[in-house]
Amino acid sequence: MDQLIALLGYEFVQNAIAAGFVIALVSGVVSGFVVARNMSFAVHALAELGFTGSAGFLLLHLSPVLGLLFGSALTAVFIGTLGVRARGRDVVVGVVMAFGLGLGVLFITLYKGYANQAFAILFGTITGVSRDDVVLLVAIGAVTLLALAAIYRPLVFATVDPEVAEARGVPVRTLAVVFLLIMAAAVAEAIQVVGVLLILTLLITPGAAAERLTPRPGLAIAYAVAIALLCTLGGILLSLVTNAPVSVFVTSLSFACYLLARFAIAPRRRELRAAPVRAEATSAHAHEVPKAG
């Protein structure tokens, strides 16, 4: 404990925790929509092409964080314009991802700098972020959350009930592209903690665990944020104490949260809920609606 408090005095630890807080906030909120919209594969593609963007920017001596954002946002635009419809989407994602990752390999081969830069992008580098990086990550996070708040209601409508949403005048296709861009920003953020290869641990698992805990949409997002915060900050602190990589702890914690939600908490809640719901539903059917003349 004393060791932990001493560590908190270091600037690099403060940077990591500040960045981790914002990243977890963004990841938690976005993961709920990723799960509801069934977009795991797209998340993975955005992350891998974020790697390509990052490698390309390193080659040009530019900020790898901005490179991540550039790569994943460009991919989001590609996927959004080529394959918004769910059926064709995975195919387009696969086609774009394969090509982009090939480019990434080329960039990283050409890059004569430190090989551990590439390693950091692939597996996360949160304890290495600078103060400038923190400012950048907070800015990206704030813009992402504001954009998501602005489109929240119609996005929920388009996600849950696209046919009626379209009839009610919700721009379903435009929202799909805007949400891909929001995902791109969230991917660029989450990669800082867990890296490209482990991205799903922050952008799927919190949402997947949260939906097992409550049928209330607002509460589900709150739970997802809480889980993402627990995993990210817990992972950073455990990594500082043990010197093992952050991603090891984040992935373990988030997997534990999922298992707990799915097999320990959700079945008990369902038992509590099922009995009264079923009894009332049956009685509701008993009295028929008065027949129309």
Add this chain to the structure above:
Amino acid sequence: MQDSPAVRFEGVTLSYGGRRIWSDLSLDIAPGTFVAILGPNGSGKTSLLRAILGLVQPSAGRIDVLGHAPHRGDPGIGYVPQHSSFDAELPFRGRDLVRLGVDGHRWGVAWSDPTADARVARALAAVEAGTYADAPIGRLSGGEQQRLRIAQALVGDPRILLCDEPLANLDLRYQQTITDLIAGWRDRTGGTVLFVTHDVNPVLRVVDQVLFVVNGRWAAGTPDEVLRSERMSDLYGSHVDVVRVHGRILVVGESTESGFNIEEPHHPPDVVVDHGDAP
């Protein structure tokens, strides 16, 4: 009640992907009418609803909805889409679905709003769905979900209700309940109902008009006028028999594609998440 029609078609032709679905449909639908839209698969029944919603444009002719051209997001129209199921784990309740009907199309975050909540509660009570409105929607039966969809469509107090196969996947008792709910709304409010269905029989008691479409041709009128052997043979362009058995109507003929008759349910009944329907 005003005299101008709720929906007016003037020589409307609808094409999709270069194929002509409808030709030259002219029809006035008076307010308060319950219209059943009938016809085999792929005859463009859904496209007709989409045209009224302003989601597709007719290639010729004019449509008037409540006195103006169709436009997306018309608050005068309530829409119950074709059956699509919800993921069982989706963190979403019936109450939330109905709330989307109040303000789901507006920008921003949905903060708590007592006025909206009260409207949702009234709409839920009107379809007697209050008791399961807080359960996860993906775990409700098809009939329960259908009631919630009707509450969602009616919560905005529309003057026209468009229903696309609302009875598909439902057992007989629930078909009756849903029909009565919709007819009851029509009787109470004087609203207009356009009801796409495969089977006219569950709604026969409440239907004022039928619109039957086959291969781009159409016939409209009261059920007794349209559902006759001569009229249907004309429409199909070959011999078709309209048979009345035990107060039910069957349309059968050699060219009613793949043994089509309007008795035939579109989908097999949904038995997967059926706890509410169990006696």
